[in-house]
Amino acid sequence: MRFDPALCSDDAIARMVHAFHASVRQDDRLGSVFDAHIADGPTHLARMVDFRLSVLLGSGRCGGTPMPAHQALPQLDPALFARWLRLFEATTQAVRGPAMKARADELAGRIAQSLWLGWQTANRPQAAARGLEGTHHVC
Numbered sequence: 438m439r440f441d442p443a444l445c446s447d448d449a450i451a452r453m454v455h456a457f458h459a460s461v462r463q464d465d466r467l468g469s470v471f472d473a474h475i476a477d478g479p480t481h482l483a484r485m486v487d488f489r490l491s492v493l494l495g496s497g498r499c500g501g502t503p504m505p506a507h508q509a510l511p512q513l514d515p516a517l518f519a520r521w522l523r524l525f526e527a528t529t530q531a532v533r534g535p536a537m538k539a540r541a542d543e544l545a546g547r548i549a550q551s552l553w554l555g556w557q558t559a560n561r562p563q564a565a566a567r568g569l570e571g572t573h574h575v576c
Contacts, residue, residue, distance in 0.1 A: 484499065519549075
């Protein structure tokens, strides 16, 4: 599906990101991961808004590389990524534009899958010891 960036605004994406991160921070499993590893919540949230603007609208506002930060997190598993994705999709239910919702959900699935595979690659011994090596799908 081709996405027309005119179908959503920077403000709509920022509202979506803020709502999503509020639900993640309140989640009993994901919230503790964020609390343990995100020292500056407002800076991280601003970075996430820029990231979503970049991936959804091609704004180029985010030039970071999220993979190393996620690879460094201990004790991740497919259930956490699936939970993250379910919270994201629950958040996008409130998005007014169906094209934006579909695009945001599609990209979130790709991002979750990519981060999970990257984590397994960087943490092979730990993943193998926990029986997670080769667990390719997060949902």
